[in-house]
Amino acid sequence: MGRCHNGRVSVSNTTRTAGVGQSRPGGRSARIRAAVHRAVQELLAECTVESLTIPMVADRAGVHATTIYRRWRSIGELLASVAGHRFSGEVVVPDTGSLRGDLEQWAADVATDLADPDVLALMRAAVGASGPEHGANVCVADRRAQLAAMIERERSRGGDPPEVSLVEDALLGPLYYRATFTERPGDPEWARDLVARVLG
Amino acid sequence: MGRCHNGRVSVSNTTRTAGVGQSRPGGRSARIRAAVHRAVQELLAECTVESLTIPMVADRAGVHATTIYRRWRSIGELLASVAGHRFSGEVVVPDTGSLRGDLEQWAADVATDLADPDVLALMRAAVGASGPEHGANVCVADRRAQLAAMIERERSRGGDPPEVSLVEDALLGPLYYRATFTERPGDPEWARDLVARVLG
Numbered sequence: 001m002g003r004c005h006n007g008r009v010s011v012s013n014t015t016r017t018a019g020v021g022q023s024r025p026g027g028r029s030a031r032i033r034a035a036v037h038r039a040v041q042e043l044l045a046e047c048t049v050e051s052l053t054i055p056m057v058a059d060r061a062g063v064h065a066t067t068i069y070r071r072w073r074s075i076g077e078l079l080a081s082v083a084g085h086r087f088s089g090e091v092v093v094p095d096t097g098s099l100r101g102d103l104e105q106w107a108a109d110v111a112t113d114l115a116d117p118d119v120l121a122l123m124r125a126a127v128g129a130s131g132p133e134h135g136a137n138v139c140v141a142d143r144r145a146q147l148a149a150m151i152e153r154e155r156s157r158g159g160d161p162p163e164v165s166l167v168e169d170a171l172l173g174p175l176y177y178r179a180t181f182t183e184r185p186g187d188p189e190w191a192r193d194l195v196a197r198v199l200g
Numbered sequence: 201m202g203r204c205h206n207g208r209v210s211v212s213n214t215t216r217t218a219g220v221g222q223s224r225p226g227g228r229s230a231r232i233r234a235a236v237h238r239a240v241q242e243l244l245a246e247c248t249v250e251s252l253t254i255p256m257v258a259d260r261a262g263v264h265a266t267t268i269y270r271r272w273r274s275i276g277e278l279l280a281s282v283a284g285h286r287f288s289g290e291v292v293v294p295d296t297g298s299l300r301g302d303l304e305q306w307a308a309d310v311a312t313d314l315a316d317p318d319v320l321a322l323m324r325a326a327v328g329a330s331g332p333e334h335g336a337n338v339c340v341a342d343r344r345a346q347l348a349a350m351i352e353r354e355r356s357r358g359g360d361p362p363e364v365s366l367v368e369d370a371l372l373g374p375l376y377y378r379a380t381f382t383e384r385p386g387d388p389e390w391a392r393d394l395v396a397r398v399l400g
Contacts, residue, residue: 048274048276048329049328049329050274050275050276050329074248074250075250076248076250124327124328124336125328126328127324127327127328127380127381128249128324128325128326128327128328128329129248129249129250129328136324136380136381136382137381137382137383139381140381140382166397168374169373169374169377169378169394169397170370170373170374170397172377172381173369173373173374173375173376173377173378174368174369174370174373174374174377175373176373176377176380176381177369177372177373177374177376177377178369178373180327180336180376180380181327181336181337181339181340181372181376182336182337182340183337194369197366197369197370
């Protein structure tokens with residue numbers, strides 16, 4: 001338990017960092033969630049997703065497996081929960097004063113985030129572990145809301161921005177496509193160039 | 201064995217369609233591959249990917265599990281193999297006489313293909329089951345080659361097409377992003393509109 005079964009190097013118990021016994025802000029429920037989420041992220045960095053089980057996560061997090069099953073009924077739900085948490089926050093909506101400036105900074109930040117191998121591993125696991133009802137959607141829900149907010153702000157400034165769906169196709173499309181399906185996640189310069197293509 | 205463990209409806213043994221005992225063109229090796237591939241696709245339509253195991257696939261395909269392990273060392277490799285096979289062919293490169301016509305027809309065909317729930321289930325499973333070295337890449341390798349071929353043909357006709365990477369971002373980006381990460385895979389009309397956006 002708590003070790004990978006595929007021969008890759010595993011973190012030994014003595015180097016655990018996610019035990020619930022450690023003090024964290026928030027109540028016991030928040031501590032458990034944080035420990036379980038961190039255990040999943042650690043294990044994904046060490047194991048294949050196929051080898052991941054709830055008892056293994058429980059062991060790494062220092063909680064009982066039943067505690068995990070009570071909140072997340074399957075490894076798929078758990079992965080979606082971790083991904084949803086990871087893909088909220090991290091990237092913030094910039095406020096540069098212009099839509100172009102906002103989108104350039106934001107797209108560059110998303111590209112940087114998606115180039116992180118740990119983020120990629122979590123995203124791929126969340127995509128694979130689920131139907132459309134949970135999993136993949138949570139990797140983009142916050143980004144879509146951020147994009148809509150930037151475009152709405154431009155409209156409230158009296159600007160005439162493109163439709164959200166058009167910008168979503170032009171920015172989130174290639175950003176997530178490259179990260180998910182190719183060996184070359186985007187870099188910030190390329191991401192800023194995507195903005196120039198859609199805004200002209 | 202051969203049944204899902206998550207309570208969803210499973211196809212009973214009497215309705216199996218993928219047994220290797222049936223006559224197929226090609227040698228025994230090709231028959232086994234076809235039976236195993238079909239078993240995976242059937243099971244993905246019935247089960248969550250988390251519940252999929254090689255013994256389950258073997259049972260459905262009517263082969264020994266060791267036969268599968270000899271060719272594909274893990275369920276991840278097997279899923280990548282099935283996805284690679286499914287994402288080669290199906291969509292062909294059109295020859296309408298113009299790059300615009302070719303891309304419009306091709307993008308519409310890719311959109312239609314990616315809107316198939318069985319294709320989506322396989323693609324998501326292949327993405328999740330693997331690192332970048334196998335899995336996700338196989339879902340797009342053939343499409344990228346097709347795109348490059350259409351653009352090269354336009355160049356050989358004396359045209360001045362955009363760079364392949366730019367068209368890939370503008371077409372495959374949103375096509376695969378929508379299918380993978382949102383509840384609304386693209387439709388042919390939207391796909392043709394993507395072509396207008398990149399070609400002007």
